[in-house]
Amino acid sequence: MREKKCISKNQYRIILAFSLVMIFTTNTVPLLLTCWLISLLFCLINVPLFKNVKNKRVCWGIFTFSSALMGELLFFLSKILPFTVPTVGFFLLPGATFLFLLAPMFNQLDEEEPITAGNIVHGFLFYLIDGGVIAILREGLGFDTFFNVHLGILKTHTMPFFSHSSSAALMVLLSLIFLRMLRKADTGEPWVIDTDESIASKYRPISLPTEKKYFTLCFCMLVYDLLFGGISVLVILRAPEFLIRKEHIVFYSTIVTLLLFTLIIKGFKQSETLDENKYVPLLTVIKSSLPMIYYMSHLMYSVSEELPQQILWWIMLILAVWLSSTVVMLYTHVIHARFMFGKQPRCMQGIPFILLHILLALTVFIPWMEILARI
Numbered sequence: 001m002r003e004k005k006c007i008s009k010n011q012y013r014i015i016l017a018f019s020l021v022m023i024f025t026t027n028t029v030p031l032l033l034t035c036w037l038i039s040l041l042f043c044l045i046n047v048p049l050f051k052n053v054k055n056k057r058v059c060w061g062i063f064t065f066s067s068a069l070m071g072e073l074l075f076f077l078s079k080i081l082p083f084t085v086p087t088v089g090f091f092l093l094p095g096a097t098f099l100f101l102l103a104p105m106f107n108q109l110d111e112e113e114p115i116t117a118g119n120i121v122h123g124f125l126f127y128l129i130d131g132g133v134i135a136i137l138r139e140g141l142g143f144d145t146f147f148n149v150h151l152g153i154l155k156t157h158t159m160p161f162f163s164h165s166s167s168a169a170l171m172v173l174l175s176l177i178f179l180r181m182l183r184k185a186d187t188g189e190p191w192v193i194d195t196d197e198s199i200a201s202k203y204r205p206i207s208l209p210t211e212k213k214y215f216t217l218c219f220c221m222l223v224y225d226l227l228f229g230g231i232s233v234l235v236i237l238r239a240p241e242f243l244i245r246k247e248h249i250v251f252y253s254t255i256v257t258l259l260l261f262t263l264i265i266k267g268f269k270q271s272e273t274l275d276e277n278k279y280v281p282l283l284t285v286i287k288s289s290l291p292m293i294y295y296m297s298h299l300m301y302s303v304s305e306e307l308p309q310q311i312l313w314w315i316m317l318i319l320a321v322w323l324s325s326t327v328v329m330l331y332t333h334v335i336h337a338r339f340m341f342g343k344q345p346r347c348m349q350g351i352p353f354i355l356l357h358i359l360l361a362l363t364v365f366i367p368w369m370e371i372l373a374r375i
Contacts, residue, residue: 014123017105031086032135050109068254071095071247095250
């Protein structure tokens with residue numbers, strides 16, 4: 001039997017991180033180049049910290065804060081330069097929080113076999129080349145432009161599908177399949193994710209005692225959201241016009257998260273649980289930014305509403321975002337432990353399994369989110 005050629009966890013995490021980023025940063029070629037440069041600067045700041053600072057909580061705090069600063073940088077560059085710097089338009093990733101999608105790669109820096117500088121360079125080349133091809137196709141077919149210059153080739157027959165993030169997810173998936181075929185044709189060996197059969201065959205029982213810490217973490221997020229909502233309602237009602245910009249809201253949310261959420265975690269003694277779920281502070285920044293962005297947009301078109309109605313709408317929005325994010329967290333928490341209909345098939349392990357969930361999420365949630373975005 002031919003021995004399989006397995007890719008390493010380093011390769012897997014890098015491909016996963018940049019594939020996720022490409023889904024949301026390949027609308028146009030200028031947007032791709034802007035996000036590529038921002039991602040490069042972001043990594044130049046954070047990679048040395050992750051490699052040299054032993055306290056990983058500090059590293060992830062700087063990771064979160066520097067992402068917010070990148071959003072501010074893009075905003076001020078647009079004010080200084082004679083043209084507007086393109087930014088990610090996907091509303092679930094406000095400001096420069098698309099950089100949070102690099103978390104799988106940075107998480108690997110904590111492992112026994114950390115990612116090397118050469119691995120990261122290869123990742124950026126993969127992002128630039130593969131993302132460049134996707135961006136050219138999406139901009140040309142979706143907008144009939146190249147570098148925002150109208151081509152006039154398609155005239156009135158543009159293809160709106162290619163301007164949607166669903167097309168990017170599909171093209172990223174097809175490009176990964178194509179790269180796998182090229183490697184197999186070049187080496188004559190399959191290129192798969194290595195799996196541990198002994199681990200894959202074990203299923204962790206799901207019960208309240210074993211999940212107590214995780215549920216407590218979710219409760220901490222609810223406490224934070226309520227406190228954040230109470231503080232932010234004063235900011236919202238008295239906010240000057242410049243604060244309506246989503247970059248400033250993300251920066252404000254990041255500071256409050258790093259200060260207030262950290263205190264709540266320590267108060268409930270959930271620091272170890274948070275270390276096991278490093279993505280939670282990143283999710284907290286996004287899910288506290290979104291209600292403020294929505295709410296301020298709502299106030300702009302509903303200035304006649306009375307104060308009690310405004311506060312009620314704000315509370316409902318905070319609770320709805322917490323509930324939806326908690327459901328997603330619980331799903332990701334149990335998906336690797338147990339399946340409703342049996343064992344996870346080998347053909348669905350690794351990158352195909354994760355991208356399948358991305359496609360499913362885009363198919364199911366995007367229509368609802370677009371309705372929300374128009375409220």
